[in-house]
Amino acid sequence: MVKALYDNRLAVDIAGLKMKTPVTTASGTFGFGLEFQDFLDLEKVGAVTVKGTTLEPRAGNKGQRAVETPSGMLNCVGLENPGSDYFIEHTLPELKKIDVPVIVNIAGSTPEEYGELAKKLDIEGVHAIEINISCPNVKHGGIAFGTCPESAAEVVRAVKANTGKPVITKLSPNVTDIVEMALAAQEAGTDALSLINTLIGMKIDIDRRKPVLGNVMGGLSGPAVRPVAVRMVYQVAQKVNVPIIGMGGIMNAEDAIEFFLAGASAVAVGTANFCDPRLAETICQGMLSYLDRHEFKNIQEIIGLALPK
Amino acid sequence: MVKALYDNRLAVDIAGLKMKTPVTTASGTFGFGLEFQDFLDLEKVGAVTVKGTTLEPRAGNKGQRAVETPSGMLNCVGLENPGSDYFIEHTLPELKKIDVPVIVNIAGSTPEEYGELAKKLDIEGVHAIEINISCPNVKHGGIAFGTCPESAAEVVRAVKANTGKPVITKLSPNVTDIVEMALAAQEAGTDALSLINTLIGMKIDIDRRKPVLGNVMGGLSGPAVRPVAVRMVYQVAQKVNVPIIGMGGIMNAEDAIEFFLAGASAVAVGTANFCDPRLAETICQGMLSYLDRHEFKNIQEIIGLALPK
């Protein structure tokens, strides 16, 4: 029994989303969860956050879609997904058989699209909605929603108006002022924040003298970006009062604890799933040892301990 | 003889600053150059960019100032330097004995301070001024000049008005739109751009439950940030017509070539000086082999080759 196993010491409640452990999976790095069942027991993962879902199916970007960089990787998968109908008909029923909360990461090109998607997903088996605002806003010349406070707020409002589920807004780190973005999302009614999404980067193939990625630029993730992610969680945690799901380069329990100390109430394992597909489950053992070693009663006690008093 | 050695194939001219090789050193990572003389021949470095200099001496930040992160490092040295008078009286005379151009990186708290510094340094032995705009603007609540186009432009104008030397503006990557910053600097009259400065990051000591760095946050540098740096050079090169000095995580000749292909006309070796203090000299051999292998006549020919046609 999970309860016995973790003693409830790791349980968290993110704006009504109850998680047995404070570890979820970063969208796009864990498929729909089912792909990892040979390696871990999904019921011991705090929540499964699935690949970004759009209204219609998308084929994603052409050409090479991933490449390793120093302690990180770039990807330009570009929201390939089978679309919301397929997800609801085929994937969700499979996930429902498993006793684990499901967070659906959604993406769109207009606030209306986000709203429609939220409404469609306001169904049993979906436990929370995570809004990916790092997508181009087609109405505003393709500038990402996530780099403009007004656009971000518009998306959050559209989603909130269409769902009764907890809404998590996932912030993009490619901004001058992450706190401004966080506050905009909070004012628009988000129930929680998750950060960070990927940093924009690129790599050039010096022999072909062309960008390596088919889409030229891609999202940088992995341990390379962790210092930026921890910094942003630390900055945002000081200014908002909604819970934060921290992510960016978590490779083990120690890295996860950094995020809690910086003010996160839960964390997500991303790129590290590719290195160790068991991590989203096993990381909890290390966190429990930490709590023991430092004599904390539960994970709640360490949230934000490194913040200025 | 250097000329014979490099055959002139690597010579570049950055807005009037003539460099025998297109490799300079990133400010703050090479001291005043003199510290590296046991390891390399400074006359074979394209230019020495010295540690950030301020009008008055500065003691820098307290506490731990550096820490390693995955494929990178954070530093919060905080502009410790002996001040411009000391530099002019004691350091510059030593540098003058060496046949290498000197780029002085300057920092201040107000545009006036930058201007005054530029005027003081408009002397023989100084070959170019690099403006570090990643400093807090005391007049605007400590927001860095480098994150606001107007403030950045103000600093550039103040410097340009006070010097006849080529002026290089060094951009901060901690912005939503790097192109906007580059254009602001160009309009304000900068002769060249250098990018990137460090990304803001932090690390938490999970046992002490406190930020590792004395200054809480620090600048992330090293190969971890290279994908972000290459991306920014690639974006900026498409929009400006002043030359770019590219930097961020260059560890070897291949990395340097990525920057040239992305549109840089010269590069700077930073954090890698700590790993291999000979690199700013030896990297050129690798670039020459690349030119040979791909049958390019000189480095000029590869600048921007990966940019969209």
Place this chain on the structure above:
Amino acid sequence: MLTKVIVDAKVIGQKMLSQDVRQIDFLAPEIARQALPGQFVNVQTSTHTAPLLRRPLGVANVDPEKGVLTLIYRIIGEATHILADACTGDRISIIGPLGHGFDLQAKKPLLIGGGLGLAPLVYLAKNFCPNPVEILMGGRTKKELFWMDIFEDLCEAIHITTDDGSLGAEGTVLALLPELLQKGGYDCIYVCGPEPMMKAVVEVAAKFEVPCQISLEKYMACGLGACLSCSCGGVHKRLKVCTDGPVFWAQEVKEW
């Protein structure tokens, strides 16, 4: 059903096949017992953060009884350089078996390979034994054809082309393929090699109406069907090379 496992496999030997190609043997019984020809494994060469990702390598052979898994790889970049430094006794984390392998129904198969694409064909050829197997292999010069020694005992006939004519026919595998297909009476082609080679073979095979299986190579981050780094366009649907492939029937894949 097959189960993917993650194991700390013990290196039990490493052999130099050419200047830059190595064969490495692991003790990995859970994988050796399950792996089918055409499947691959995902190897972690560093416990630090650089290199970060695992590297996909085709299963070149297995000995299910002894629990031995054999990989053949070219030393090309960071990870394969580290792998080449591995010593007997070292432990390396391997995930496998991954992907789905070749359809093995052929009665008279023709295997076609080039470069490291020949690695998975070793296990495939072995699998057809003692039925007669023929292989057509293309290389740049005869130096690359150390593969001959490997396939000698496994194949009834070895057809060879080299770009410079230093061994076998001069040219690419296309120099011999039409003739072989005309006379050979093959009921299936299995091809693994560089993309241009595979595309050309698929075209010729179509002309001669011989069914053809291809083994695709795409940059993979997860190898588990989770990240979509490796997807490509199939007929009426998207395919993931790491789980739907790496082996496909030529006509299944529309865009690669």
Place this chain on the structure above:
Amino acid sequence: MLTKVIVDAKVIGQKMLSQDVRQIDFLAPEIARQALPGQFVNVQTSTHTAPLLRRPLGVANVDPEKGVLTLIYRIIGEATHILADACTGDRISIIGPLGHGFDLQAKKPLLIGGGLGLAPLVYLAKNFCPNPVEILMGGRTKKELFWMDIFEDLCEAIHITTDDGSLGAEGTVLALLPELLQKGGYDCIYVCGPEPMMKAVVEVAAKFEVPCQISLEKYMACGLGACLSCSCGGVHKRLKVCTDGPVFWAQEVKEW
């Protein structure tokens, strides 16, 4: 003048001194011939980008004739774990000698060390030989005091304290220091160890008016005086631990 060099030093042996402390010997004649007690070297444990930076380690001994450089280190994090895996014959890039070492003028020195701070004191003690040297060392339990074996042949007297009293006097080095200073007639103290220990020793030394040299440890990125990661406040000027130190006279350093 001393020249700093960068060499690919060959590992010629590694010895376990305790569960987590190792002695490693390198063939590095250019460094071994020049290094003075108190200096350090900067060791690169990886040729990949993680770990990225070199790690500073004190020169624990040299054999200038044989060209041997000895370091003693605690396995504590990523880099020292890699170092512990180095085998005889491996090549490791080392920069040195760095910093400036101890002033060696003392006629009757007292060496004081704790933890890995004892490493540089080995070479220092050797340097004073055959003049009589005394050492005061503090440890947590007697298990840490494998150092005794090392200093036995180098020192005339070894004074020991352990936190738990399992060897020597119970307590920190302060338990013995006043008594020693009162009777010993030392003309110089050389201390290297954890910061609180050094600060306490400096205070007692000042009271007894014995000149005191301290060896500071700060996080270092370059080790060459270029990055200012390691600077601290001196009297009327800033000091760089990596080039102005790591050894200072206690009164030179105001803020550490």
